[in-house]
Amino acid sequence: MGEPQLCDLSVPGRQGIRFPQPDVPLSDLPPAGLLRDELPLPEMSELEVIRHYTRLSQLNYSIDTGYYPLGSCTMKYNPKVNEETVRLPGFAYAHPLQPVETVQGSLVLLYNLQEWLKEIGGFAGITLQPAAGAHGELTGVLIIRAYHRSRGDHKRDKILIPDSAHGTNPATSAMSGLRVVELKSDARGNVDLEALKLECDDTLAGLMLTNPNTLGLFDENVEEVIHMVHQAGGLVYGDGANMNALLGIVRPGDLGIDVLHYNLHKTFSTPHGGGGPGSGPVGVAENLVDFLPGPIVDVIDMGDEETPPLYGLVQPPKSIGRVKAFHGHFGMAVRAYTYLVMHGAQGLRQIAEMAVLNANYLLSRLRDTYHLPYDRVCMHEFVLEGRWPEVPDVHALDIAKRLMDYKFHPPTNYFPLIVHEALMIEPTETESKETLDTFADAMLKIAEEAHTNPQLLKDAPHNTPVGRVDEVKAAKELVLCCGVSALDRE
């Protein structure tokens, strides 16, 4: 029924690609003790490899095949032209350690992207090195710690994280040795100012703020929140996962945010690739520029009338160090650059406007049927409750699974944690009104089914390649490799 595993497709003697015979004299191999015995990899023809992976691909849901209303994930269309530009041979075959004179094209691209991301966010400096959003968070928190340390301010070990934050925020902070204090949200979904005031003391390293937050709400007191943290000597980290709502609308740096990571794989259209690679550039305010991870791209020789400026790699003077090898995910930078040159200032603002319009429109279609715990104009996403008191057995999970039968990917569910049975919906700007209407119709139909035939939801999905998967069995038996019996539990 399902697609066979690679190891079951292997036939001894087959090979999918061959290499030329050596055109140099052969040398003695290393001593036998240094050679491996067997190499247990599959043996397949190219066609069999292609069919295997093509059939696997057909078991996937994807943006190219359907709509993903996944909150905080910004599953917008990934333009095909990005996939052309990233593969231009001058980029794809450039070695990261080449002399800078030979890679001016790559360096100009990175430099311009740095400049544009600074302009879009209102920041004085930026690093493109972090590999993903969580990696950007780690970078940002290390910068905050380095800043306080450089001022001899050693007792600042507390970081405030609103209860609506992404799970990576507390994990990142703990990884950098900070004490995490959770901050409550108020009844309107804003940071609770009273709770914040109580924590604003001289141990405060900073606040990690997601704005718009994971309820899809722009904090109504954002400037006051930031001011209070600054008054107490702390810095404000902005989680830029929700930046799609702010492009050309407001610059986080103008609001006083000191550090922010972007997700090129959300806001700037680089593909999610089934879980990565991402890219998490970090922008910082003027007083933090010297702490950025290095190297960053800069003009190292201004040139003159005859010679163009020379771009090179420089290390910020008080750099926290590097956070990965080489210069970050260059391939993602090329895609984001392509996307940005095609938009300009007007185009970016239009992205945010249409994303917010789509979200509010979808909300208007669903709000009478699904309970909206925080009733305000939303930004690019909103959170509903996936439950009804009269059918207590039906949960958000059941709604999510039933949506699959209607050919939709479910919204993010059970997050944020402050909403019961949360369904977090982000339409993105690339979806048409017809798609939103079809999705809304499915959601309304499911609400009706929940009341008339709840078992339909409990048993869902019915039309997918597999049904609900036994997660307990997977974790208990831990079969993590093909051809290998279950690992013993230690």
Add this chain to the structure above:
Amino acid sequence: MFTPHTDADREAMLRAIGIDHLADLFKVVPAKHRFPDLALPPAETEMEAVAELQNLAWANESARDLACFLGAGAYNHYVPAAVDAVLRRGEFLTAYTPYQPELSQGTLQAIFEYQSLVAALTGMDVSNASHYDGATAVAEAVNMAYANFRGKRAKIVLSPALHPQYRQTVRTYSTDSPLQLVGDGPESDLNAGPEALLPLIDGETALVVVQYPDFFGRVYDYTSLAEAAHAAGALLCVAINPMALGMLKTPGQMGADIVTGEGQPLGIPMSFGGPYLGLFATRKEFVRKMAGRLVGESIDNRGQLAYVLTLTAREQHIRREKATSNICSNQGLMALGSAVYMSLLGKNGLRQVAELNYHKAHHAAARIHDLPKYSLWSGAPFFNEFVIQCPLPVAEINDLLLEHDILGGYDLSQDYPALTHHMLVAVTEMNSHEEIEMLVEALREVSNG
């Protein structure tokens, strides 16, 4: 372009929301900062954008234009056409993280198979779904070892022959932790093999990290190092070049507890440094301590074989501040690419290409060693990379090599002040006999001034 809204759509949607103007949606944004004028270049059409990017790409001289003998952690290998054909399928490229197994069996099975291939290649029990790159994979190994001993062992022994950028990354990650990183100071004897690390391993040591082949290309059997680490109660991490494992003894056979690596040689383009692939494998007893996503086999409610992300209770979205790592995104697409690469080459192809690298590198090394004023720095066995002592500073030699359209090797004096005039040369299956002769002749010419 990418937003489908017609004027009629907008009006109908605003009406449904109950507002008159789009701007009304943004009233909550402080007025003085609302709608900033962004100083960005004007929008280009797709056709113009492609021309601009093409011009930038042309401004580079890549390994397509130059004979590339540069490695040092990123290698110019042949990528079979079928690899990219699979990666460009929108169903893989534009899929989200497989949190919903019913809609993600393709990604999940592909990652499950990737885990199997990496385990087989490294001789380890389990692999995760990948880390960002070879550098962060080592940093995660350090975190894992520290957590394994519940913070009671704080010493990490780093081989000076571990990639300098990996060591720098480990240092950045551990800035605010009590970890002591030892073994790679300026006084360390670079000529020495792994035995030089033995005196540093003691009851305080959580982890010993070595590279295989090491940064200088040398191949050592780490079996006795593993024994010494285990005798002291410590763990051993081996950072690998996966292509070398097409022929060389596995770290699993040597007794490694953690294997990390840079997966780029397995069908991933150099792309000026990324995205690459962080390999991470370990022994079964550490599976619950390993960070990163993991795919397991199970069954669905219809009794079918099915795959699902498992042991998620270790991860940040469940454990929040109690998680040992904050990793969320991995390198899913690159892991897929490497799995396609390994499937295509298979057991014979990977050995064949590994040996091709080996023979070409050894031929080049012998030819350069025969040149007057050049010599091989080490007598240790090597794979596809080796160090030559040169008569001039490497930067000067590389400038002259460029005039011959040759991308010379890595200048080791950048990271190792003791290794002035030492060049790290990489030779792969992409370097023809003619290119090797060109390099040899150019080096001869350079040394004659």
